[in-house]
Amino acid sequence: MQTIKTDIVLDARGLACPMPIVRTKKTMKTLESGQVVEVQATDKGSTADLRAWANSTGNQYLGTIEEGDVLRHYVRKSSGDEQEAPAFKSVVTNETVETVRNNPDTLILDVRETAEYAFSHIPNAVNIPLGELETRIGELDTAKTIYVVCRTGSRSDLACQQLDAKGFNVQNVIPGMSDWKYDTHQTV
Template sequence: MNREVLSLTNIQTDKVLDAKGLACPMPIVKTKKTMNELEPGQVLEIQATDKGSTADLKAWCDNIGHQYIGTIEKGEIIHHFVRKGGEEIEEIKYPHLIENEELARKLESNEQTIILDVREPSEFAFHHIPGSISIPFGELEQRMDDLNKETEMYVICRTGNRSDLAAQKLTQLGFKKVFNVVPGMSEWKGITEKLID
């Protein structure tokens, strides 16, 4: 998208949602609620500052049946544009789950595990499970060759939302043994490490 040519004044919207300063999963939570107030075909502008919101909103729109129109970045603010789909469909949830406690037990017993952390690099830098692989959700398709499709993989994010979408995507791309970790890093009580001092 050519951000030089597009301007906010060229895009007609029916409603504006202020999600500035909110981190995942709140931009999606607020977007879901606001979309329920719109008629099919109407356009919502979501103003956010969370860098991960672009990948999150695109995946959510694909999953639920809305159209992700595009993004314009102005300074620190990301302006997302979403058109409400006609029929509201049931949001698909990835069926293969593992709870935090069960994953912690696997790690304690030194079972061979691959943990894929799909949060943004800044989230990973401050707090992650030792040995986990950092591939932000928005980079997953470009970096899937870094992963073995036959290996058992545990996908984690902050709350289980991004990892749910990532697990669905990996399964669509041919990965065989994928599990979504719930409720994710927001409630992880096991060992963590950080990349910064």
């Protein structure tokens, strides 16, 4: 099982509806865009409640892991600019990635946070969060075409610009995981 990196852990164990949502809402106000909160709850209804709340507020519900009586919910604070048009020149569709993903000359690079990747990712994709890309760039093969994916294409756009400047052959995948209709894996 993959370790899920979070920015803050919120203890809502023993609290009944609506308190896990109330506490999550308050905590989200303290986070920056892209940060992930782990909400620990024991209320069985909190899964549906948090999912609905996240979707209605524009945040991203990533998933839940059940460990005994404790539900560990993961929510990512989204930014308001995630739907901006990409600036990187080489853009491909999800369909293109699906057709080339098993080609040995290609690499699918997922630049989402580890929590996002853990709950759903393209099979065989390599996860290097955008914030770690500069320090982990040596892990990438310059001989391969790299298809960079994130949730909507914004973070992958930034990653493509970084990698292109270093001489990598990169393609930005649009729309990314928000509309991925093919097989996925999870590591939780």
